[in-house]
Amino acid sequence: MVKVAVVGATGVVGSKLIEMLEHYEIKYDELVLFASKRSSGKEVSVGGQTYVIQELTEERAQEKFDYVVMSAGGSTSEKFAPLFEESGAIVIDNSSHWRMKEDVDLIVPEINKPKLKRKIIANPNCSTIQSVVALQPLQNKFGVKRVHYATYQSVSGSGEGGIRDLEEGANGAEPTTYPHPIYNNVLPHIDDFLDDGYTKEEKKMMDETKKILEDDSIEVTATCVRVPIITSHAVQMNVTLDKEATVDEVKKAFEGFPHIVVMDNPEKNEYPTPLDAANRSEIFVGRIRKDPTLLNTFHVWCVGDNLLKGAAQNTVQILKSLMDNNN
Numbered sequence: 001m002v003k004v005a006v007v008g009a010t011g012v013v014g015s016k017l018i019e020m021l022e023h024y025e026i027k028y029d030e031l032v033l034f035a036s037k038r039s040s041g042k043e044v045s046v047g048g049q050t051y052v053i054q055e056l057t058e059e060r061a062q063e064k065f066d067y068v069v070m071s072a073g074g075s076t077s078e079k080f081a082p083l084f085e086e087s088g089a090i091v092i093d094n095s096s097h098w099r100m101k102e103d104v105d106l107i108v109p110e111i112n113k114p115k116l117k118r119k120i121i122a123n124p125n126c127s128t129i130q131s132v133v134a135l136q137p138l139q140n141k142f143g144v145k146r147v148h149y150a151t152y153q154s155v156s157g158s159g160e161g162g163i164r165d166l167e168e169g170a171n172g173a174e175p176t177t178y179p180h181p182i183y184n185n186v187l188p189h190i191d192d193f194l195d196d197g198y199t200k201e202e203k204k205m206m207d208e209t210k211k212i213l214e215d216d217s218i219e220v221t222a223t224c225v226r227v228p229i230i231t232s233h234a235v236q237m238n239v240t241l242d243k244e245a246t247v248d249e250v251k252k253a254f255e256g257f258p259h260i261v262v263m264d265n266p267e268k269n270e271y272p273t274p275l276d277a278a279n280r281s282e283i284f285v286g287r288i289r290k291d292p293t294l295l296n297t298f299h300v301w302c303v304g305d306n307l308l309k310g311a312a313q314n315t316v317q318i319l320k321s322l323m324d325n326n327n
């Protein structure tokens with residue numbers, strides 16, 4: 001008898017989590033869909049069956065679940081993940097709250113495996129997931145010494161509120177999620193500012209990259225930018241390798257790695273765009289070229305669907321690998 005819960009089932013990522021449960025053919029005997037009190041009683045269809053959204057309360061979090069996937073923000077995860085964990089569930093959480101805790105695994109299944117010191121597993125930041133998938137083959141073949149990320153992130157990364165600011169901004173509405181209009185604009189500001197001038201989103205990319213690649217010696221810096229598109233994040237990566245390599249060798253390293261598609265034919269105007277990556281499970285790379293200003297350094301343009309590999313798909317891949325290992 002396997003009992004699974006989805007927390008945040010009415011959200012942008014939550015609805016993709018439900019799609020991914022079907023896509024990865026996750027087997028359960030009972031599924032419970034939680035959201036806040038606001039959505040309690042709403043109906044959602046999963047695999048042809050109708051489910052009623054339940055309000056998440058402390059009492060419900062102490063029921064016995066086997067697996068809980070959460071995408072309901074940091075404060076909900078902080079409060080409820082330990083309650084589910086204490087009641088015996090394995091929790092896979094999409095918020096940033098648990099990611100950098102020493103005893104919590106931060107997992108991208110193509111790259112690392114959970115050690116399960118605690119029964120909370122964190123799903124990494126969306127831009128970080130696609131970036132580390134692209135970095136891992138370079139780390140394997142050449143070693144990565146340094147990376148500079150510049151991101152171009154879609155508004156669905158901010159949930160319903162981000163999409164609303166873009167869509168209603170087109171009709172002249174004032175923004176309610178962002179501090180400035182996102183329609184017809186770009187904002188070099190994602191998440192709160194820290195004392196050193198970086199944003200929390202930039203710090204997440206810098207810290208999480210090292211944790212997932214299990215290499216504290218990699219130098220990482222980032223600038224994160226919100227752009228007025230609905231789906232997919234793009235990351236311009238400037239990567240310094242430990243060893244000399246040619247552009248062809250770098251392309252070959254990508255081609256041999258799971259879930260990476262090389263799309264790099266400038267003579268035919270072929271390079272990955274957010275529209276190419278939307279609704280696709282793979283990470284796309286292109287514009288691969290040498291940086292003439294730094295030794296052993298390459299530019300790589302990397303695009304992925306932030307709601308799929310950047311969130312729901314990665315979470316359900318983790319769930320599937322745990323379930324497969326338990327069989």
Ligand code: A2P
Pocket residue numbers: 007008009010011012013014034035036037038039040056071072073076158159160161
């Ligand atoms: P609700 O729809 O009831 O507000 P998004 O990031 O797309 O805005 O989605 C956030 C998700 O997290 C929604 O499903 C939202 O439910 C859910 N959520 C927010 N606060 C809570 C809470 N305290 N308990 C459970 N779910 C929550």
